[in-house]
Amino acid sequence: MRLTQYAHGGGCACKIPPGELETIVAGLARSTASAETSAVGGDQPVGDLLVGLDAGDDAAVVGLSDGLAVVATTDFFTPVVDDPYDWGRIAAANALSDVYAMGGRPVVALNLLAWPRDVLPFELATEVLRGGLAVANQAGCHVAGGHSVDDPEPKYGMAVTGVVRPDQVMRNDAGRPGLPLSLTKPLGIGVLNSRHKATGEVFPQAVETMATLNRDAARAAVQAGIRCATDVTGFGLLGHLYKLARASGVTAIVDxxxxxxxxxxREALRDGYVSGGTRRNLDWVAPWTDLSAVSTDEALLLADAQTSGGLLVAGEIPGAPVIGELVPRGEYAVVVR
Structure with missing residues (x-):
C-alpha cells in the first residue's frame, strides 16, 4: 500500500506556511507563567525559560541549574515515503533533530500516532513505530509510550525531551558578522519526495539522508564552540536562514x-515536482531576500521544503561545506549570489 497516497501533503512540506504560522502565534512569544501563577496562588515554574518562541528556535530550553537545562520539542507529519518502516525512521530522526539543533542530547521520546484505523491495517502502524524505535535506539534515546488517535490521515512523529548545558545552547539569535555558514546535509529532499509521491519511484539517497541523525554534526558544532544553529526542514534553507538572520540582526550571504x-x-525540479510548501516558502522570504543573481529555478531549490534536513550552523565543522557567511545587516536579511 502506498502510504503517500493517503495524505494531502508529505513530510515537512505539509507544515502550515511560515507567514501564516507567525500570525497564529503572534502575541504568544513570551511565557508569563511566573506572573500568572503568582496571581492565582499557584506554583512557580521550575527553572527559567532560556529559549522560547521569541526567535523561532527549533525547541524550548528551560534552565534547571548552572550545569543542566531541559530541551523540549515535538514534530510529526504525514507520510513522506511509502515504506512504513522508513517513514518511522525519518519521522524520528526529524523529531530528534530539534534537540540536536539546540546543542542538546535526546533523553526520552513519546510516540505521536494518528491512524485511519478503518482504512489502513495496523500491521503498517507497527512498522512505522518499529522504524521510529530503531532510530531512537541509535540515538541512545528512550521511547516510553506516547499517544494515538483515529484520524482520516496517517501521521507520525515524536515528542522529545533532551538535556543540554546552558552555556552550550545553540540558537537562532546568536549569529554575528564574520561567521561562516555551513550546511551538513545536501538539499533537494523536497523535490525528490514530491516525485516519489507522484510516481512511486524510490530514491534511496533521499531516504538515507532523511534517516541520518544530526547527532554527529551537533557534537562537532558544540565542540567547535558554535552557538548559532538551526536545522533545515519545512521552511527550506532560505526560510530557516531568514529566521536566523532576522533574529541575529545580520545579513546572510549565500554562495x-x-x-x-x-x-x-535538479532533474526533479526540471520535471515540475515542486511542492506547494516550497512555493509558499519562496513567497514568504522574497520581500527580505535579494534573489536577483539567480534564476527562479535556483531560488525554488534554495526554498525547497526539506524533511529531516541537515544543520545550518554559523561556523565551520568537519565535513560540512561552507555555503556563505554572516555580515552586518544591510538592505536585505538574505542575499543570494
Whole structure:
C-alpha cells in the first residue's frame, strides 16, 4: 500500500506556511507563567525559560541549574515515503533533530500516532513505530509510550525531551558578522519526495539522508564552540536562514554555487515536482531576500521544503561545506549570489 497516497501533503512540506504560522502565534512569544501563577496562588515554574518562541528556535530550553537545562520539542507529519518502516525512521530522526539543533542530547521520546484505523491495517502502524524505535535506539534515546488517535490521515512523529548545558545552547539569535555558514546535509529532499509521491519511484539517497541523525554534526558544532544553529526542514534553507538572520540582526550571504544537492534533485525540479510548501516558502522570504543573481529555478531549490534536513550552523565543522557567511545587516536579511 502506498502510504503517500493517503495524505494531502508529505513530510515537512505539509507544515502550515511560515507567514501564516507567525500570525497564529503572534502575541504568544513570551511565557508569563511566573506572573500568572503568582496571581492565582499557584506554583512557580521550575527553572527559567532560556529559549522560547521569541526567535523561532527549533525547541524550548528551560534552565534547571548552572550545569543542566531541559530541551523540549515535538514534530510529526504525514507520510513522506511509502515504506512504513522508513517513514518511522525519518519521522524520528526529524523529531530528534530539534534537540540536536539546540546543542542538546535526546533523553526520552513519546510516540505521536494518528491512524485511519478503518482504512489502513495496523500491521503498517507497527512498522512505522518499529522504524521510529530503531532510530531512537541509535540515538541512545528512550521511547516510553506516547499517544494515538483515529484520524482520516496517517501521521507520525515524536515528542522529545533532551538535556543540554546552558552555556552550550545553540540558537537562532546568536549569529554575528564574520561567521561562516555551513550546511551538513545536501538539499533537494523536497523535490525528490514530491516525485516519489507522484510516481512511486524510490530514491534511496533521499531516504538515507532523511534517516541520518544530526547527532554527529551537533557534537562537532558544540565542540567547535558554535552557538548559532538551526536545522533545515519545512521552511527550506532560505526560510530557516531568514529566521536566523532576522533574529541575529545580520545579513546572510549565500554562495549558491557552494550549496550541495542530492543526485536527481535538479532533474526533479526540471520535471515540475515542486511542492506547494516550497512555493509558499519562496513567497514568504522574497520581500527580505535579494534573489536577483539567480534564476527562479535556483531560488525554488534554495526554498525547497526539506524533511529531516541537515544543520545550518554559523561556523565551520568537519565535513560540512561552507555555503556563505554572516555580515552586518544591510538592505536585505538574505542575499543570494
Amino acid at each position: 549558491s554555487a557552494a550549496v550541495p544537492y542530492l543526485e536527481g534533485a
